[in-house]
Amino acid sequence: MIRLISFLVSLTLVAGLAHADPNFWKHEWPDTNFRKTSVANWKEILSGGPPKDGIPALSNPKFLRAKSERRIKGNEPVITVEMAGADPRAYPLRYLTWHEIVNDTVGGVPIAVTYCPLCNSGITFDRRTRKGTLTFGVTGKLRNSDMVMYDHETQSWWQQAIGTAIVGDLTGTKLNALPTWMESWDQFRKRNPDGLVMAQPDFGRRYGHNPYQGYDSSHRPFLYSGENPPHGIPPLARVVRVGNRAWPLTRIRDEGGIREAGVTLSWEAGQASALDTGVIAKGRDVGTVRVRNGQGRDVPHDVLFAFAFRAFWPNGKWMLAR
Known part of the structure; x- marks a missing residue:
């Protein structure tokens, strides 16, 4: 608990300096249309500490067969994606805790597997919208302690918990959530011994x-x-x-x-x-x-x-x- 308090206090000191006032953020987000938003009060959005992409989202990750994975303990949580025409896939929270978003394509469907540790919210979205297929990253901002994502294509900001754009040209656009779930690694591989699991990313994380x-x-x-x-x-x-x-x-x-x-x-x-x-x-x-x-x-x-x-x-x- 002491470690958690120290960690959160250090982030709070940073976050307290930086409300998401467009006049403050426009140097970091020059291509975001701050004139269009559903947020009534900019003070609802705070810096969580890391800058844009300071938490690096992943795209097109590598996978291993479940029977080849040796790092993950049996009770560790994974987000399971089972879609027609594709091998079942497990996205371990041991990686998502540090990256929060994985952009992938499964069975021909472009998806974003998302996890916000501060809300324990793990949702998988279809990345296709009326503006085309989007690729998501992490803004480093929080609203009600929930991750604010952004898309690379329009630089709009998205609320992870509700899958809806809240700032930018795509404000009001809603992503379709897919029927995926969290389960243990043992539960996944028992049901899917030949399934796939995301390989460890090539980043220096614990x-x-x-x-x-x-x-x-x-x-x-x-x-x-x-x-x-x-x-x-x-x-x-x-x-x-x-x-x-x-x-x-x-x-x-x-x-x-x-x-x-x-x-x-x-x-x-x-x-x-x-x-x-x-x-x-x-x-x-x-x-x-x-x-x-x-x-x-x-x-x-x-x-x-x-x-x-x-x-x-x-x-x-x-x-x-x-």
């Missing part, structure tokens, strides 16, 4: 370590000044969001799965938290959630912190115990 040690047991999110969740739900409790509904993960676990509102939510032990101890594989077991519709098909969803659901879905429905 892959497998968590730079946000103790974060998901903190009392308050980093750089968040919004309202806390209702019903006494802790801000950093995990909830499973499907559309504008959120189920507390603990409810799904304790009830052994839930079937309501047209979906089935299942829970299985075995996935470590990526935001607990300094080594991801030593994190406490938070389990794996799968969300399927009445036909048994996977449904787009997110397992994020409760404060982020409150911030981006203020009128959302909290699916509490019946």
Whole structure:
């Protein structure tokens, strides 16, 4: 916890100097159209510390066959992408924690696999839009503690949690979320022994370590000044969001799965938290959630912190115990 506090304090000192005022940022973003935005108050957007591309997104990563991977521990979380016409792929959080976005193409579909550690939000988007196929990077900015992405093609800024452009020419454009999910490496490779896993990137990072040690047991999110969740739900409790509904993960676990509102939510032990101890594989077991519709098909969803659901879905429905 001491390491986390020191890390966040150092970032806060930097962030406190730099609200996203267009007059301040235009030297770094000369091609961004700041006249077009859905953000009511620029003070909502803060510097998280790193500059533009200071957190380097990845594009066209290399892959290994699951049976050839030796670095990843069995309980480490991965984001799983299973699409028709392509081998299943696993994108380990040991890499996404340090890169946050992976631009890839699977089964002919250009995708962006995204992970915001400060919100625990892991969503995969289709990169195709009315302006063509986009390639995403990390702005280094946060809004409600959630990553603000940008596209290289128009330099518009995008809110990761909602997949929507909030600044620039593409303001209001929404990306389509794909039905992918977080699970443990063991769960992925047991189901897909011949599947693919993203190879370790060629960067000098402490892959497998968590730079946000103790974060998901903190009392308050980093750089968040919004309202806390209702019903006494802790801000950093995990909830499973499907559309504008959120189920507390603990409810799904304790009830052994839930079937309501047209979906089935299942829970299985075995996935470590990526935001607990300094080594991801030593994190406490938070389990794996799968969300399927009445036909048994996977449904787009997110397992994020409760404060982020409150911030981006203020009128959302909290699916509490019946």
